Amino acid sequence: MKNIANIPDNGKQRVVIAGGGFAGLKLARALKKSRFQVVLLDKNNYHQFQPLFYQVATAGLEPSAISFPLRKVFQEQPDIHFRVATLDRVDTEKQVIRTDIGSLHYDYLVLALGATTNYFGNDNIRQNAVPMKSLTEAIDLRNTILSNFELALNETDAETRKSLLNIVIVGGGPTGVELAGALAEMKKYILPKDYPELDFNQMKISLLEASDKVLNGYSEASSRKAKAYLEKLDVEVRLKAMVKDYDGSQVMLEGADPLETHTLIWAAGVKANSVPGMPEEAAGRGGRLVVNEFTQVKGFDNIFAIGDMALMTADKKYPNGHPQVAQVAMQQAALLGKNLNSEKKKGFRYTDKGSLATVGRNLAVADLPGLRFQGFFAWVLWLFVHLMAILGVKNRLIVFINWAWSYFTYDQSLRLLINPKRKSSAKLVEEEV
């Protein structure tokens, strides 16, 4: 297999970073003035801001507002080489990775490929449900929902029409909760105006959670409050609800009647993206790679895993591994950057800055260290934190305008069904299918 072209052997040691998410991007920037040659690989040419996917899915924001071209990030950075590529295999013996655009030797390999949707082996659900772990999936979800409304308009059978309107979300974590809330507000403020010919009292939004509370891992108060907010917005919240199967129109539940819906959103679990070539014994729970406190993958000195991929049990406060959130990913990346640059290595300790989740306008929950509050101020804090976290001043501006706009007009105007058809000539584009 030929090498990835145009990456010089310039005597420097080469750090290959697989994945341009929060972890990979942070690390690549941390190595800016390092002694290394840095090669960053991602299957997209942009960095995506996961926390706001649900707003893209609910037509609140455009994809471009929460994604940022990776090349732009590194315009000023010398000897970094970014490539749009998918990692196919790691040859730990030869210290070579194989990708769809060629192979490449590494001195240090950093695996930061994140996590993907976990269907727990249920193929029916995988085929019929809509996931939400990438920007393109978020766009697909938007298109699915809007398409189903158009189909409902042309449906004569009342039952079928209802199930085209109904939306069932599985998974009561932040994604599920924020999505349910946003859809509920869409149903309340926008859809009746857009589709006067449809009766949205018939539409039911259900949130199913297997455990006994939503926002598991948040404080009791926040979980309770979030549930109350959702119900206030007329979302049916079902706790201890187990989904057994889904055929595209009927959700089968354990010990309950099936739910009728053409839109099942699956936010019930994630698993680490797998890396062919990594040894069995390195894999831990949820497919995560077992790492020591220096984020070195079990059995290797020169292969690291950071972010959602990594499973570290050395951090006293997190004996079962860290939560798979952006904060952990960025802190691990920052530390690894330091460790690679210096002689004496430091172990990782996660400092939890707290958790936020928003259900709807003026409705959010905040668990900060030693401080918990809900409602308007939590919501304002949520807006501020997320706005500041977005990459790029212009993106920030555009997001702010969109938010302010929908806040005051009770209306988003991005309800577009846009589907670029793939050009067979454009190889890369096809690969993303």
Add this chain to the structure above:
Amino acid sequence: MKNIANIPDNGKQRVVIAGGGFAGLKLARALKKSRFQVVLLDKNNYHQFQPLFYQVATAGLEPSAISFPLRKVFQEQPDIHFRVATLDRVDTEKQVIRTDIGSLHYDYLVLALGATTNYFGNDNIRQNAVPMKSLTEAIDLRNTILSNFELALNETDAETRKSLLNIVIVGGGPTGVELAGALAEMKKYILPKDYPELDFNQMKISLLEASDKVLNGYSEASSRKAKAYLEKLDVEVRLKAMVKDYDGSQVMLEGADPLETHTLIWAAGVKANSVPGMPEEAAGRGGRLVVNEFTQVKGFDNIFAIGDMALMTADKKYPNGHPQVAQVAMQQAALLGKNLNSEKKKGFRYTDKGSLATVGRNLAVADLPGLRFQGFFAWVLWLFVHLMAILGVKNRLIVFINWAWSYFTYDQSLRLLINPKRKSSAKLVEEEV
């Protein structure tokens, strides 16, 4: 075939408008307080602002900024029924249209389906070139260009790399000229920063025009100036250049050496979208439907054609038909709206408000009635006119910010390869493929 569902027979006469472009949208709004029931059909759920497609293609604007959800337009309008549908056939005998979502009886039928790319029967070109007559095609073009740069990065053969960078545009009308200018500025200000590993002195942008000048139909001064502007931006402008064939990498020319490029943009001609079921004798040049001064299609009192579809020779000043531009479409729609609402009908006379075209920052040409100028002021006028023509205050705001941003930073930040994969469950979405 079953009827389109949920459109009541309420005794009112039914006007069916096929197409939600400048003509169809304008007419639907003009019939707001009319005695008719209005049914509007479009294959998309949004209205698209064609004049700025080229900025979407060159990553200057997001699709959402120049498209507007049709349902939002009619929120306040009673007894209008919008459907996402494609017109398959007209049965003029029965006064029934057949679409992909069912059939429907009409009392009046207005055909406003616009024009599409004309490849003049060359299948190779149709298969290998990139058109730009729809928003999705504009996105495809953007993806094709960006993908080719990524491929060039991984290309070892110098010749192939060059042809991956080269861009050839066929057609020296406003679309071709504005596109060539935008690409030239991208090459000048952005690409070298984004792809420091590529040598953009190797990249050649060529504009091929069959006639002896660009912007045919504009004033001599404007044509000459536009050509000068393009050459100033280092675009190779070839007049009297005839493209014979294109295989995806080589453009065959009449009496000249072939050009090497992986990106051939075809803006060389349009033809009216065809409407199966309409009689032979109604079709005129370029597949346009022959209409009288009341935009009635030849041989019918109750079938009308407006916009790019219509070929009217009754207008003294335009014996060969009107130019296929938004101004004509909107003026015809406005008149037809009046005529349908009143007893005594008026014939159509086109008032030309002038033509504008922009090549790059501070570089534009303006032909106004009795007033012609080029350069900075033409450019400012172009910005203003287009900004005001965009539907929706927020879109206007977003477009303005994007323009101001790139003007002052010499940078757009929308260089994203985003490709939603189609959900097989979402019927409508598939149809748009």
